[in-house]
Amino acid sequence: MPEPEPGPAAPHPATRPGRKLGPVADTVGSTHNSLLAPMRAAYLTSGLTLNDLSARVRLSKSKLSELLRGAGLYPRWENIRSLAVELRVPQWPLYRLWRQAAIEAHKSREWIERSSQGATTALTTSHTPPLEHRAFRETNEGDYSLYAQVFLNDEQRDSAVSDTFDILWLRWNDALASPDVRRYAWMVLRTTVKSRTPHLDGRPEFAAAAFDSVALQQLTEASARMSQIAESLELFTAMSRLPDRQLDVMVLRRLCGFTPDAVSALLGVPLATVRSDERHAIHFLESVICPPPPTGRNGA
Structure with a gap:
């Protein structure tokens, strides 16, 4: 999962003894990666070694390395929580992400409840x-x-x-x-x-939204609805080819009904950027959906 825009670079911690923490495993899902990222960051800035953590959380160094890399079997909540306590990572949002990642890892509800049983009572004071x-x-x-x-x-x-x-x-x-x-x-x-x-093919598919669009809901005749569906499918397929920010602007402006000022405030970008992105997106969509007629060799 790509990281959001970073802030100012933090000072590098002093070189610690022992084995370096390896990269996140390739098999880690997006939500699992989201809960690993703050734990890894907290570990790297803590000054602790895996040996230090092993003594505090009563997990072997190899097990801690696996847990922080997302390698091996999906971890039980008690292991995540014990590490979060030592690294001072907020437990409640971590627990919610752990549950979601467990579902994405195809863990049963019974396994999730059993794995977190008895460990969630300490969360009641950390919900704010x-x-x-x-x-x-x-x-x-x-x-x-x-x-x-x-x-x-x-x-x-x-x-x-x-x-x-x-x-x-x-x-x-x-x-x-x-x-x-x-x-x-x-x-x-x-x-x-x-x-x-x-x-x-690397492009987001969101054609299902065509069936919930405002324009479609307002049409009552079957022929008109089918025509609107076809037009929406064509538009959404073309929109999927837009760069991320242009796609966001078009979704917010044309499908959600936001004003340019509201889009600017929501995305945290200048109003001029929103207008420019919308203009370029419209130009691209028009060239794809309604391309100009071909011209002959003499321009006819």
């Missing part, structure tokens, strides 16, 4: 995110849902938006240190939504 995070969520959650529903069904939309704010909670200090919190948060949302959107 920072005040600024709560305010940001209250301001943007509805708009994030409108964007996500273009790509995902209702259940996936709610999960993606909820996971986005959990990831932001875990990375809130990084978000505050970034050039623009809104831009940082939007990149987390976009990455989370795209990771759950079906893709074909």
Whole structure:
């Protein structure tokens, strides 16, 4: 899962003795990677070694290395929690991501409940995110849902938006240190939504949204509905070829009904950038959907 826009570079911790932490395993899913990222960052800045952690959490160094790399079997919550306590990573958003990642790893509900039984009671006092995070969520959650529903069904939309704010909670200090919190948060949302959107040849498939579009719902005649479906499918297929930011602007402007000023505020980019992205996107879509007629050798 690509990382959001980084903030100012943090000072490198002093070189620690022992084996270096390896990279995240290639088999790790997007949500699992989202919970590993803040734990790995906390470990790398803590000054602790795997040997130090092993003595504190009572897991072998090899097991800790596997856990921080996402290698081996999907971990039980008690192991994640014990490491989070030592690294001072907020447990509640981590637990929610752990549950979602377990579902994506095809773990049964029984396994999830059994693996976290007895360990969740300590979470009851850690449900409150920072005040600024709560305010940001209250301001943007509805708009994030409108964007996500273009790509995902209702259940996936709610999960993606909820996971986005959990990831932001875990990375809130990084978000505050970034050039623009809104831009940082939007990149987390976009990455989370795209990771759950079906893709074909590397392009997001969101044609299902055509059947929920406002224009389609307003049509009553079957022939008109079929025509609108065909037009929407063609448009959405063309839109899937747009660069990320142009696609975001077109989705927010044309499918969600946001004004240019609202899009600018939501994405954390200048209004001029929004207008430029929309203009270039429209030019591309018109060239694909309604290409100019071919000309002869003499321009006829």
